[in-house]
Amino acid sequence: xxxxxxxxxxxxxxxxxxxxxxxxxxxxxxxxxxxxxxxxxxxxxxxxxxxxxxxxxxxxxxxxxxxxxxxxxxxxxxxxxxxxxxxxxxxxxxxxxxxxxxxxxxxxxxxxxxxxxxxxxxxxxxxxxxxxxxxxxxxxxxxxxxxxxxxxxxxxxxxxxxxxxxxxxxxxxxxxxxxxxxxxxxxxxxxxxxxxxxxxxxxxxxxxxxxxxxxxxxxxxxxxxxx
Amino acid sequence: xxxxxxxxxxxxxxxxxxxxxxxxxxxxxxxxxxxxxxxxxxxxxxxxxxxxxxxxxxxxxxxxxxxxxxxxxxxxxxxxxxxxxxxxxxxxxxxxxxxxxxxxxxxxxxxxxxxxxxxxxxxxxxxxxxxxxxxxxxxxxxxxxxxxxxxxxxxxxxxxxxxxxxxxxxxxxxxxxxxxxxxxxxxxxxxxxxxxxxxxxxxxxxxxxxxxxxxxxxxxxxxxxxx
DNA sequence: CGAGCCGTTGATATCACTCAAACTACGTGG
DNA sequence: CCACGTAGTTTGAGTGATATCAACGGCTCG
Numbered sequence: 001x002x003x004x005x006x007x008x009x010x011x012x013x014x015x016x017x018x019x020x021x022x023x024x025x026x027x028x029x030x031x032x033x034x035x036x037x038x039x040x041x042x043x044x045x046x047x048x049x050x051x052x053x054x055x056x057x058x059x060x061x062x063x064x065x066x067x068x069x070x071x072x073x074x075x076x077x078x079x080x081x082x083x084x085x086x087x088x089x090x091x092x093x094x095x096x097x098x099x100x101x102x103x104x105x106x107x108x109x110x111x112x113x114x115x116x117x118x119x120x121x122x123x124x125x126x127x128x129x130x131x132x133x134x135x136x137x138x139x140x141x142x143x144x145x146x147x148x149x150x151x152x153x154x155x156x157x158x159x160x161x162x163x164x165x166x167x168x169x170x171x172x173x174x175x176x177x178x179x180x181x182x183x184x185x186x187x188x189x190x191x192x193x194x195x196x197x198x199x200x201x202x203x204x205x206x207x208x209x210x211x212x213x214x215x216x217x218x219x220x221x222x223x224x225x226x227x
Numbered sequence: 228x229x230x231x232x233x234x235x236x237x238x239x240x241x242x243x244x245x246x247x248x249x250x251x252x253x254x255x256x257x258x259x260x261x262x263x264x265x266x267x268x269x270x271x272x273x274x275x276x277x278x279x280x281x282x283x284x285x286x287x288x289x290x291x292x293x294x295x296x297x298x299x300x301x302x303x304x305x306x307x308x309x310x311x312x313x314x315x316x317x318x319x320x321x322x323x324x325x326x327x328x329x330x331x332x333x334x335x336x337x338x339x340x341x342x343x344x345x346x347x348x349x350x351x352x353x354x355x356x357x358x359x360x361x362x363x364x365x366x367x368x369x370x371x372x373x374x375x376x377x378x379x380x381x382x383x384x385x386x387x388x389x390x391x392x393x394x395x396x397x398x399x400x401x402x403x404x405x406x407x408x409x410x411x412x413x414x415x416x417x418x419x420x421x422x423x424x425x426x427x428x429x430x431x432x433x434x435x436x437x438x439x440x441x442x443x444x445x446x447x448x449x450x451x452x453x454x
Numbered sequence: 455c456g457a458g459c460c461g462t463t464g465a466t467a468t469c470a471c472t473c474a475a476a477c478t479a480c481g482t483g484g
Numbered sequence: 485c486c487a488c489g490t491a492g493t494t495t496g497a498g499t500g501a502t503a504t505c506a507a508c509g510g511c512t513c514g
Contacts, residue, residue, distance in 0.1 A: 061368040064449060069371035071364055086350070087357035092364050115353070116346030122353070123313070123343055129356040130314035136363035137298055137319050141288040143370040144296035144410045147469070176492065183371045188470055190494055206479085206493095222291060374501070403460065415502060417462055433461095 003028050003104060006053050010077055012128055012178040015120030017167020024114070029105040039103070046084030046091050048107040052076050058177065061093050070180035071136075073098065073173055079128065085111060086125075098177060126212040143183050149192045151182045154221035158203065160211055175207075230255050233280050237304055239355055242347030256332040266322040266330070273311030273318050273336040279303050282328020286405065287289070288320050298363075299395035300325065300400055306355065312338060313352075325404060348390060370410050376419045378409045381448035383429065385439055395437040403436075 004025040007013050013021065031055070033039065039050065042061065050057075052074055059072040059080055071093055074080050084091045085108050115122045142151045155178070163169040171178065179189035196202050201209040201217055211217060231252040234240050240248065257280070260266065266277065269288065278286075279301055286299040286307055298320055301307050311318045312335050340419040342349045369378045382405070390396040398405065406416035423429050428444055438444060 019355045061372070063372045067364065067372055068247065069368045071367060083357040083360050086353040088361065112350070116350055119343030119349075122346075123339070125353055126313040126342075126349070126356065128314075129311040129353065133310050133356060133359060133363065134315065134319045136360065136367065137288065139367055140298060140363065140370065140410075143298045143367065145288070145290045145294055174492065183367075184436040185471060186493075187472085187495080191470090193496080401460070412503060413461070414463080414504085418502095421462080 003030055003053075006077075006104065007051070010051065010079075012051070012079055012124050013121070014124055016118070020114075020118065024106075027107055027110055029107070031103055031105060033097045033101045033103055035097055035100045037097050039097065039109070040081065040091045042093050043090050046081060046089060046108065048105055048109075048111065049077045049079060049081035049085050050095075051104040051106065053102040053104055055097055055099045055103070056173070057095055057101065057103075058098050059093050059095050067184070068180055070177070073177060073181060075172070082125065082129065086129075113177070129141070139183075147189050148182060148184045149196065150220055151184070152189065152192050153201075153217045155182060156209060156211065157214070157217055157221055159209075160214075167212075167214070168208065171207040171209060208220070228280070230257055230280075231332065232337070233304075234278070237278065237306075239278070239306055239351050240348070241351055244436045247341075247345065251333075253335055254334055256334070258330055258332060260324045260328045260330055262324055262327050264265050266324065267308065269320050272306060273316060273335065275332055275336075275338065276306060276308035276312050277322075277388055278306045278331040278333065280329040280331055282324055282326045282330070283326050283400070284322055284324050284328065284330075286320050287407070295407055296410070297404070300404060300408060302399070305444050309352065309356065313356075325400070366410075375409060375411045375415050376423065377421050377447055377449070378411070379416065379423070380428075380444045382409060383436060383438065384441070384448055386436075387441075394439075394441070395435065398434040398436060 002025075004021055007024060007028070008021055013024065033055065037120045039057065040046070054076055057074045057080060058070060059074065061069045061071065063069075072080070080095060081091055115125060142154065146154070151212070159171070160166060160169055168172070173181075175189060175193075176186045182189065184192075193202075193204055196217075197204050199216075201213045201220075203212060229252075231248055234251060234255070235248055240251065241393070243251070260282065265320065281303055284301045285297060286301065287295045288299045299307070307322060308318055342352060347357050355402060369381065373381070386397055386398065387393060400408075402416060402420075403413045406413045409416065411419075420429075420431055423444075424431050428438070428440045428442075428447075430439060
């Protein structure tokens with residue numbers, strides 16, 4: 001898969017002409033990463049941002065004692081680290097691969113000028129950041145107002161929606177990671193899942209989830225949007 | 228104070244020419260609000276966004292039972308509701324004044340075209356959204372990793388920094404609001420403050436705070452950036 | 455001067471974090 | 485093909501921070 005083919009299909013680069021895409025592709029650095037490899041650390045100077053071609057990346061903050069707050073887990077096609085390009089100049093959090101991955105690096109040089117000269121690109125970026133802000137707002141809402149079972153229910157409902165509303169689907173991240181995304185401990189997540197299974201709302205077989213009572217799930221989540 | 232003078236000094240409109248500012252000022256709607264007046268509700272269609280000329284605005288989500296998650300409390304000069312202009316078309320949360328205020332409304336019409344035609348404006352907006360994302364990331368970190376006393380310590384340290392590092396300063400929001408911003412209950416905040424005072428870290432006299440042991444405060448906050 | 459808003463304090467219940475340990479699934483290398 | 489190590493997951497028990505309920509005191513504003 002060539003770089004240009006990848007970026008041609010990304011929402012971020014929607015509306016760009018063929019020649020603009022070519023120019024962009026020519027400055028992109030294509031790099032493979034092993035699972036668990038650090039991409040950048042919070043506070044370090046940013047020379048550009050990344051787009052995921054393949055794999056999965058965890059964006060997180062960490063406490064002195066080693067505990068983590070997971071902000072995102074991004075998958076193929078998603079950009080990350082853009083914030084550092086537009087403000088502050090340093091990455092706001094740590095980034096590490098959670099799978100073997102292939103990342104595209106877009107150097108800051110040239111990007112800023114490209115953005116300011118191309119209306120479509122700047123509006124795409126604004127939309128991307130705005131959408132990110134909505135996600136964060138939802139996450140803050142969930143952390144403040146909801147307890148683990150409700151957050152889990154909201155997650156499962158939207159996970160199902162992302163898989164075209166299928167009742168049975170497979171989690172694409174490990175449960176430990178999911179616990180982190182929900183702002184809770186692995187053990188608490190495990191217990192919450194078990195309880196939901198006992199109550200007949202879902203069936204859990206490893207990473208495969210079957211929603212048995214969608215109404216009950218949605219009632220539990222009550223008002224929580226996608227995380 | 229005229230609209231044009233206000234917007235001329237905002238970071239958001241930095242780098243605009245005099246004539247651009249005039250054009251902008253001509254489409255702005257200037258409106259007074261009473262304390263406690265709703266500005267918009269989550270999910271309603273957005274016809275534009277706001278800038279605060281005077282007063283203070285609370286941005287929040289609410290649960291069915293009436294509990295609230297406060298995302299921001301904005302003051303003079305700060306914009307809010309921009310997210311809806313760039314993505315989704317609806318406001319992501321509720322907005323209400325917490326003081327008697329004067330707000331400038333910038334209609335969506337014309338704004339989008341202005342942004343795409345003016346590099347400075349689009350880069351300013353990108354920077355503003357990026358900075359907002361950093362704040363949210365810090366908030367999520369605090370909610371996930373830190374307990375109330377630590378969040379409070381971090382808040383006090385940065386509040387002091389915003390007042391040029393003065394040891395004695397005045398909270399510019401009520402303690403109940405502050406509790407909401409820290410994601411905790413009024414009572415818990417009250418107890419945390421009392422305890423910090425007992426331990427000699429701060430002195431509390433109503434809304435006036437004096438930092439007695441900045442090192443201890445910073446050690447408590449340990450790693451938490453501004454909220 | 456009364457009403458509401460705000461803040462404090464006390465008592466209680468509970469959720470979830472922590473520590474500890476066993477159990478499973480999986481891939482690798484012998 | 486099996487043994488082993490590792491990563492991931494689950495279960496149990498104990499503890500602690502905080503939400504919640506309740507009542508009270510002070511302040512402000514009309």
